[in-house]
Amino acid sequence: MYKNKYTFLLAWLMLFAINAQAQSVSGSDELLTLFTTPQERALIDRNRYRKTPQKVSAETRPVEPEEQQVVLQTVTINPLLNGVSFSQSGQHVAWLDGQAYENGAKLADGSKVVIRAGQSLQVQIKTPDGRFHPLTTGEQSEIKYQKPIGG
Secondary structure (H helix, E strand, O other), X not given: OHHHHHHHHHHHHHHHHHHHHXXXXXXXXXXXXXXXXXXXXXXXXXXXXXXXXXXXXXXXXOOOOOOOOOOEEEEEEOOEEEEEEOOOOOOOEEEEOOEEEEXXXXXXXXXXXXXXXXXXXXXXXXXXXXXXXXXXXXXXXOEEEEEEOOO
């Protein structure tokens, strides 16, 4: 008996809610904007995506940058690798032209000293152009690279 009573009450409440919703929707114009004709949709899209034209006068015309040619200068360095000392702590030192340089130290021209420890210890010079040049102990090396003038 209770089951039928509650079912009837629930059905009556749902019918009342649906009726109240239908009356509130039929009185508003918001639902009508969802359904448009293709012509109305095209008008809406034109207005939405329209770009305002920019007026360009002779004074405000954008100036195109001129192509600047980069002038390169050839730089030559002649480092002499006197020797390499390495330690178990990982602080390796390369002796170039009688001065001690640790891994990552910069030379006067901006080149970096790179010491790689692995199967064999290798010392390299990384020039500002990004190239690596290996050095041999006891030999004077000639390293050439291109560097922009004024930069």
